[in-house]
Amino acid sequence: MSTEDCKRQAAAQALELVTSGMRLGLGTGSTAAIFVDLLGEKVKAGGFDVVCVPTSEATRRQAEALGIRLSTLDETPYLDMTVDGADEMDEALRLIKGGGGALLREKIVAAASARLVIIADSSKLVDTLGRFPLPVEVVPFGVTATRNLVISLASDAGCLGEIALRVTKEGTPFVTDNGNFILDCAFGEIPDPETLDDALKLVPGVVESGLFLGLADLGIVGAPEGVTVISNAELDFEEEL
Numbered sequence: 134m135s136t137e138d139c140k141r142q143a144a145a146q147a148l149e150l151v152t153s154g155m156r157l158g159l160g161t162g163s164t165a166a167i168f169v170d171l172l173g174e175k176v177k178a179g180g181f182d183v184v185c186v187p188t189s190e191a192t193r194r195q196a197e198a199l200g201i202r203l204s205t206l207d208e209t210p211y212l213d214m215t216v217d218g219a220d221e222m223d224e225a226l227r228l229i230k231g232g233g234g235a236l237l238r239e240k241i242v243a244a245a246s247a248r249l250v251i252i253a254d255s256s257k258l259v260d261t262l263g264r265f266p267l268p269v270e271v272v273p274f275g276v277t278a279t280r281n282l283v284i285s286l287a288s289d290a291g292c293l294g295e296i297a298l299r300v301t302k303e304g305t306p307f308v309t310d311n312g313n314f315i316l317d318c319a320f321g322e323i324p325d326p327e328t329l330d331d332a333l334k335l336v337p338g339v340v341e342s343g344l345f346l347g348l349a350d351l352g353i354v355g356a357p358e359g360v361t362v363i364s365n366a367e368l369d370f371e372e373e374l
């Protein structure tokens with residue numbers, strides 16, 4: 134079974150949690166895009182109405198093209214559920230996100246959601262976060278000074294490694310939907326994600342880190358041998374699946 138098929142399995146299982154009338158957050162990335170495609174098919178089939186808040190301009194364009202009813206977080210500030218992907222996930226449902234550069238809107242939307250469901254293929258499951266370079270969204274002003282402070286405070290939190298400004302294929306800084314830059318922090322294993330996240334929040338130019346801690350309620354992981362569900366909550370998710 135291909136990675137694409139594993140992602141599809143996870144996305145299809147997440148779709149089973151969606152009921153008509155829900156207010157949904159739509160994630161960003163290739164796995165979330167599969168979920169949005171499946172949701173679009175369900176909406177097109179008729180008799181199923183959801184209102185969705187996308188976490189990026191790319192997802193907004195995709196959902197719009199599929200005829201999914203869209204809203205903004207200002208119009209719809211409380212969401213029943215968000216379905217999103219992740220770059221890494223541990224057994225405690227702690228995540229690294231932002232590989233697609235949408236981490237800030239993803240975190241804002243996740244925080245506005247009663248449930249955050251993460252869909253992923255099994256390559257995203259790790260024992261310890263940090264194999265994937267941690268994306269950190271920063272304001273463009275003073276990015277070198279911000280980077281220096283990130284290096285210093287991350288080091289105090291036990292994290293050392295190359296910190297690179299994300300660039301496009303053309304070599305210009307990658308600009309997020311919010312007009313910011315991304316620092317990709319190749320720390321390797323992050324011994325204490327909570328301490329690192331607290332440290333990063335102390336840096337004035339840091340807008341948000343790609344550490345999603347205590348936000349995810351359910352992980353749906355697709356693998357060739359089937360789908361595994363990791364639940365963090367006292368919610369009755371597994372009964373619904």
Ligand code: 5RP
Pocket residue numbers: 160161162163164165217218219220229230231232233234235236239
């Ligand atoms: C975007 C994200 C994505 O969820 C993450 O990068 C995973 O993407 P994919 O499903 O393509 O592996 O955080 O900012």
